[in-house]
Amino acid sequence: EAGVVQSPRYKIIEKKQPVAFWCNPISGHNTLYWYLQNLGQGPELLIRYENEEAVDDSQLPKDRFSAERLKGVDSTLKIQPAELGDSAVYLCASSPGAAGGVNEQFFGPGTRLTVL
Amino acid sequence: KQEVTQIPAALSVPEGENLVLNCSFTDSAIYNLQWFRQDPGKGLTSLLLIQSSQREQTSGRLNASLDKSSGRSTLYIAASQPGDSATYLCAVANDYKLSFGAGTTVTVRA
Numbered sequence: 001e002a003g004v005v006q007s008p009r010y011k012i013i014e015k016k017q018p019v020a021f022w023c024n025p026i027s028g029h030n031t032l033y034w035y036l037q038n039l040g041q042g043p044e045l046l047i048r049y050e051n052e053e054a055v056d057d058s059q060l061p062k063d064r065f066s067a068e069r070l071k072g073v074d075s076t077l078k079i080q081p082a083e084l085g086d087s088a089v090y091l092c093a094s095s096p097g098a099a100g101g102v103n104e105q106f107f108g109p110g111t112r113l114t115v116l
Numbered sequence: 117k118q119e120v121t122q123i124p125a126a127l128s129v130p131e132g133e134n135l136v137l138n139c140s141f142t143d144s145a146i147y148n149l150q151w152f153r154q155d156p157g158k159g160l161t162s163l164l165l166i167q168s169s170q171r172e173q174t175s176g177r178l179n180a181s182l183d184k185s186s187g188r189s190t191l192y193i194a195a196s197q198p199g200d201s202a203t204y205l206c207a208v209a210n211d212y213k214l215s216f217g218a219g220t221t222v223t224v225r226a
Contacts (some may be wrong), residue, residue: 004159031212040207042120042216044158056213090157101156104213107160 002026004108006092012114018080021111024073025094032069033105034077035091043091050097058097080111087115118143122217127215130225135193137220139206144184147209151180154203154219163204164191168187196224 003017013019025032030051035043044067048056051072060067064083069075079086089110095103119142129135136147139149148167152160164173164180166189177194193200203219 006159025204033214041218042207042217045212045213048212104148104165106161106162107152109159114155 004079004092004106005106006090006111008052008111009109010112010114012116013082014116015084016081016112018077018083019113020078021090021092021113023075023077023092023108024042025092026106028096029094029106030072030097031095031103032075033093033095034075035093035107036111037089037091039088046077082115083112084115085114089113118146118215120208120215120217122204122206122220123220124220126221126223127196128223128225129196130144131198133137133196133224135191135196135200135222135224137191137193137204137206137222138169139189139191139217140188141189141215142209143218144187145206145210147211149180149182149189150207150214151178151189152205154205160205169181177201196222198224198226200224 007022032049035048037043047060047067049069066077068075089112091110093105093107121140149162150165160222166173166182179192182189201224203221205219207214207216
């Protein structure tokens with residue numbers, strides 16, 4: 001069974017440019033998460049989707065970050081414009097869903113963003 | 117807000133020694149606790165998940181305990197190997213949100 005797929009794996013951009021990250025969760029997983037991980041720290045949740053609905057986006061900086069999961073499967077996270085402080089690893093995770101309680105989360109390899 | 121602390125931040129041991137990694141959290145009203153492994157430049161690999169009603173979970177050389185009332189979990193890795201070198205992260209679930217510690221970076225010397 002394929003795991004969580006993310007692309008690109010690495011991205012280098014200049015500040016003020018836009019950037020987008022893509023995630024395809026494990027087949028059948030209804031819940032999708034985007035996390036941000038700064039160097040030497042644990043991941044922090046940006047947004048959680050249940051199917052196509054963003055049910056928790058309280059930590060997403062909405063002035064420059066946006067996300068979508070139009071058909072309830074794959075998802076895109078966008079930053080526009082990027083700032084130097086956005087340099088980090090962006091992780092996508094998925095879990096089977098809300099039914100039956102809180103599930104184990106499975107993570108993708110992440111996208112390492114460098115903003116110059 | 118849930119605060120998760122992992123001590124020590126780094127650990128270096130000779131091959132064959134047992135590893136003990138500690139995790140503490142401030143809010144005991146958790147759904148579950150997960151231990152992850154992260155290799156440099158890679159994503160997170162789930163090692164063990166302990167439900168709030170459980171006291172421990174075991175997988176091979178790994179054993180994780182949970183004391184919810186005191187807000188602590190411990191990951192034991194028996195007979196460490198150089199391949200166990202990685203960063204180990206603890207994460208607690210309140211509702212559907214995972215709160216992570218900063219991790220313990222383990223080096224196993226051959």
